[in-house]
Amino acid sequence: MYQTVVRYINDQNMLKPGARVLVGVSGGADSMALLHILQQRCMDNGGVLWAAHLNHSLRSQAGQDEQLVRDTCRRWDIPCYTKTVDVAAVAARTKRSLEEAGRDCRYQFFRELADELGADHIATAHHQNDQAESVLLHLLRGSGIRGLQGMQPVKGKLIRPLLCVTRQDIERYVQEHQLPFCQDLTNHDPAFVRNRIRLHLIPYLQEAFNPRIVEALNRLAAIAQEENAALDEMADRQWPLLSSWVEGTLELDADRLREEPAALQSRLILRALVEVSHQSDWSRDDLLKVRELLSKPGSNLILQLADDVRVGKVYHKLVFTQDLTDSPSFCYPVTVPGQVYIRELGMNYSLAIVPAQEWQPAPDTIALDLDRLASPLCLRSRQAGDRLRPLGFKGRKSLKKYFMEQKIPARQRNRIVLLAAGEEIYAVMGFMVTQPAVVTDSTRRILVIKARPDAKAT
Amino acid sequence: MYQTVVRYINDQNMLKPGARVLVGVSGGADSMALLHILQQRCMDNGGVLWAAHLNHSLRSQAGQDEQLVRDTCRRWDIPCYTKTVDVAAVAARTKRSLEEAGRDCRYQFFRELADELGADHIATAHHQNDQAESVLLHLLRGSGIRGLQGMQPVKGKLIRPLLCVTRQDIERYVQEHQLPFCQDLTNHDPAFVRNRIRLHLIPYLQEAFNPRIVEALNRLAAIAQEENAALDEMADRQWPLLSSWVEGTLELDADRLREEPAALQSRLILRALVEVSHQSDWSRDDLLKVRELLSKPGSNLILQLADDVRVGKVYHKLVFTQDLTDSPSFCYPVTVPGQVYIRELGMNYSLAIVPAQEWQPAPDTIALDLDRLASPLCLRSRQAGDRLRPLGFKGRKSLKKYFMEQKIPARQRNRIVLLAAGEEIYAVMGFMVTQPAVVTDSTRRILVIKARPDAKAT
Structure with missing residues (x-):
């Protein structure tokens, strides 16, 4: 298997000589095999390797898994970084499934750590069986071609060197090399859709329809990736020829758009919707509505979509705008200690000072290092142009990008409260404290902010 | 439902006013509903309607189904054409499943009849549940995006006006209008893959994963159709710019091909393979081999594919040729009565004259009207340029096209024996007797040709 994976790494141009790679390691057979293979490969190529393990605090066994990863990395001489996140709490707060929340936390940790370490790549251990599951998962949810792509072998910093082998190949490898690994019992919980696909659907399809279904779905994913890339490339080529920004509205040349094949129209319209709204999850129905508008005769037709996006046909233009005039905009000065009532949201914020040695975390509160905050x-x-410095991230990130990463719909974004002094943002309430305000070992006085809905307003 | 279907017919531009439509009618609820809707629609639009029913001779009930269709058409005043084919025998002879053989016989009958009647369209009663089944069927067999298109609402002469409604919609319509219909019991036979999909897989997916899976799969098919059409359009645009025929070999400009996205490379290469071989079922592995050849440095590399197709890289060209030099080519004069031994195939043919009233069909024989045959x-x-006149087809069809329709691989085509006089082909042995030689009520003397393998040669 080692040779197969190395050939795949080369064919897909995953790693340059001397590449610096952070490997996501759960402790399961897949990721231990990946770590083992990449270590050999890096030794051959003068690269640098780190391991990263996120403890999801989901199972009693989680501590043991972390220990196994730590111990193995120590023996193999690979620097290992771990972090513990209460994924269940994140899932509850963000109203996502445990699967989704876990994945988001994991990738966020990997990305931040990779930035901090200066890693060129983040490697994950997904293999062909995972890929087949992903394709089916998307298919069953009602995806288009985009979803059928499954996971790509290279996507930005992310690389997936094991997408060329099956779970069986990996199990054989782990046995041959007597690698230590832990069993992930959540893999058998049928409450997770992915597990139902793995444990029931795929075996049934193999038996009743096609014993090589995993291979077939991987081939489909590869084809979908290529077809999708070709259409994206076409759209990229056309975009500058038929789009332009005019004072906050995005205009597409309706005549030229009409001449493109339907699939390309959809991609160009989707791109316009995303650019205007900073929102990516537009539905096919939305696309079809805009396409219908495009094909209708007559001018001055207007379509109202979600997130206050409006699409109008004005002569030979399709005009995209987002109207956020009815969203709240507010700014309240803060005294510490003190109370602030935000009328627009009906929320009360109380601010208190607590000596560091007395502080205890509590729900619905955030804690900052008071002595590091500027005033007022x-x-x-x-506000337009807001930027912040997340923990573990070099430099500043735009707040808009952060909101997109957190999947906060555009119309909710104006309802999120920031603690700031001038241009420096110290906290995104309900989400995070930034680098300049984070509590450290040397913090003496802690600013504790507690949020609660105001009875009058609810 | 009537309004939904009529809107769909209009949106998809299926029928012009006055259109002449042949409707394929099995007698099941779906096709009876289609016939009923199209009749109303044609009355509104000055069109012409015919019904066609193929009796597959598969079930004891088949005769009743045919009678039901005939009776209903008589009452509704729609001209009805029926034909009986021994589908089981065709399946055995052509080594196809009953499903495939049945479909091929059906479409062949519809097409020939449509040509004879001068119909503009052939309408079939496929609906959204059929479409979902088709998408899954392709997916499970390991299709690419092309297969996920499922059935298209309009494809050449074929139209499918019910692709906008579900089986439930149709059942409700049939009940409301009290339409007669027959139960197709083969729909419940789990030996057919499609039935297993309908009866087991889809209900399971609905229950365990997504109650709206039929809708999701139809949306996927619609997206796949659009994406596929866009890529085909790109390929059509590029084809004349980078391909040329030079003395029986097809050349592609390798440098320009290399600049195209991978998905487009595949389509252009596939097209070259099809044009050279007159064969359409090339695999993804074949495509990847040619793409690898394209990306390899160096000239004078040669790849040998199936059907004697060879792909070579010569300087900046990718050269496609088909070498059929080792295929047999033969021509034996015939005397009647008499015997002919075809050495190239190791086959004996005996030719006898039988008075029409004494003639009985027998296996491995064909019968022609001797007095209508020219000589020698x-x-x-x-031979290059062979054309024939199939029964029920206006004018001549190229033999090459006939072979493609019959799905005969290129390398087998030279092994098929033709009975001919000059340019006129009277029989494709093992397949059919043509219009000019077919036995009719007025035939007096029948030429019976019997084929058997020669013991020496086997």
Whole structure:
């Protein structure tokens, strides 16, 4: 298997000589095999390797898994970084499934750590069986071609060197090399859709329809990736020829758009919707509505979509705008200690000072290092150009990008409260404290902010 | 439902006013509903309607189904054409499943009849549940995006006006209008893959994963159709710019091909393979081999594929040729009565004259109207430019096209024996007797040709 994976790494141009790779390691057979293979490969190529393990705090066994990863990395001489996140709490707070929340936390940890370490790549251990599951998962949810792509072998920093082998190949490898690994019992919980696909659907399809279904789905994913890339390339080529920004509205040349094949129209319209709304999850129904508008005769037709996006046909233009005038915009000065009532949201914020040695974390509160904050402080809604410094991230990130990563719909973004002084943002309430305000070992006085809905307003 | 279907017919531009439509009618609820809707629609639009029913001779009930269709058409005043084919025998002879053989016989009958009647369209009663089944069927067999298209609402002469409604919609319609219909019991036979999909897989997916899976799969098919059409359009645009025929070999400009996205490379290469071989079922592995050849440095590399197709890289060209030099080519003069031994195939043909009233069909024989044949007769292999007049087809069809329709691989085509006199082909042995030689009520003397393998040669 080692040779197969190395050939795949080369064919897909995954790693340059001397590449610096952070490997996501759960402790399961797949990721232990990946770590083992990449270590040999890096030794051959003068590269650098780190391991990263996120403890999801989901199972009693989680501590043992972390220990196994730590111990193995120590023996193999690979620096290992671990972090513990209460994924169940994140899932509850963000109203996502445990699967989704776990994945988001994991990738966020990997990305931040990779930035900090200066890693060129993040490697994960997904293999052909995972890929087949992903394709079916998307298919069953009602995906288009895009979803059928499954996971790509290379996507930005992410690489997946094991996408060329099956679970069986990996199990054989782990046995041959007597690698230590832990059993992930959540893999058998049928409450997770992916597990039902793995444990029931795929075996049934293999038996009743096609014993080589895993191979077939991997081939489909590879084809979908190529077809999708070709259409994206076409769209990229056309975009500058038929789009333009005019004072905050995005205009597409309707005549030229009409001449393109339907699939390309959809891609170009989707791109316009995303650019205007900073939102990516537009539905096929939305696309079809805009396409219908495009094909209808007559001008001055207007279509109202979600997130206050409006699409109008004005002469030979399709005009995309987002109207956020009815979203709240606010800015309240803060005194510490003190209370602030944000009328627009009906929320009360109380600010208290607590000596570091007395502080205890509590729900619905955030804690900051008071002595590192500038003044005057305020609690406000976002402003154009807001940027922040997340923990573990080099430099500043735009708040808009952060909101997109957190999957916060555009119309909710004005309802999120920021603690700031001038241009420096210290906290995104309900989400995070930034690098300049984070509590450390040397913190003496802690600013504790507690949020609660105001009875009058609810 | 009537309004939904009529809107779909209009949206998809299926029928012009006055269109002449042949409707395929099995007698099941779906096709009876289609016939009923199209009749109303044609009355509104000055069109012409015919019904066609193929009796597959598969079930004891088949005769009743035919009678039901005939009776209903008489009452509704729709001209009805029926034909009986021994589908089981065709399946055995052509080594196909009953499903495939049945479908092929059906479409062949519909097409020939449509040509004879001068119909503009052939309408079939496929609906959204059929479409979902088709998508899954292709997916499970390991299709690419092309297969996920499922059935298209309009494809050449074929139209499918019910692809906008579900089986439930149709059942409700049939009940409301009290339409007669027959139960097709073969729909419940789990030996057919499609039935297993309908009866087991889809209900399981609905229950365990997504109650709206039929809708999701139909959306996927619609997206796949659009994406596929866009890529085909790109390929059509590029084809004349980078391909040329030079003395029987097809050349592609390798440098320009290399600049195209991978998905487009595949389509252009596939097209070259099809054009050279007159064969459409090339695999993804074949495509990947040619793409690898394309990306390899160096000239004078040669790849040998199936059907004697060879792909070579010569300087900046990718050269496609088909070498059929080792295929047999023969021509034997025929005397009647008499015997002919075809050495190239190791086959004996005996030709006898039988008075029409004494003639009985027998296996491995064909029967022709001797008095309508020109002379000198010969048994020969195909020649460039061969054309024939199939029964029920206006004018002549190229033999190459006939072979493609019958799905005969290119390398077998030279092994098929033709009975001909000059340019006129009277029989494709093992397949059919043509219009000019077919036995009719007025035939007096029948030429019976019997084929058997020669013991020496086997």
